[in-house]
Amino acid sequence: MKWRELAIYFYIQMLFKNQREVDYYDLLYTINMMAGKKNSRRIIRRLLKEGLIEKNNNKYRIIDNNDFLSRKVLPYIATRIKRRLRNIDPDVEVSISNSSIVIHCKRIECKETIEKYLKLIPNLRPHIFLQEFSP
Known part of the structure; x- marks a missing residue:
């Protein structure tokens, strides 16, 4: 899809x-x-x-198929986010755990790009977490 x-x-x-x-x-x-x-x-x-x-x-x-969310949607969105953010910040890490996507990034541009994705699909907002690298 x-x-x-x-x-x-x-x-x-x-x-x-x-x-x-x-x-x-x-x-x-x-x-x-x-x-x-x-x-x-x-x-x-x-x-x-x-x-x-x-x-x-x-x-x-x-x-309402939560299995579909964890099986197809989250891996697809994780790869899309990872590809987009690699151009901005090569150290970005995107991982999937327990039906959620965890994103580790340093730069502000990454956060802005993630917010654009979250505006597209408001139902995924509880499934995507942004964490900053600690220096």
Whole structure:
């Protein structure tokens, strides 16, 4: 899955968290607003294929799968953050432990880049921790 599709999944999960089932058109229009008309059906197919949503007639059930978070999302985001921060600070360390990402960095530019990632996916904010190196 792509970064944007992961962000859309977390946004949908946050938006429809109080509903057991979501109407197909509600889900489609919500994704249309975020990803555009051409991409929305493709994203729904990918979410179905990954097992993140289930289809029942014309209703969709969004599955809150913490296993998916630790298995796919966190390693993907950790590698993206590590690649981006290596250009700024070669001593940066990114590690995954107990469904959280821990980032050790020295420079202020690293912190600003991390804040940009956190704005994209607000649901991941509790899973990413920033620690500064002690001199």
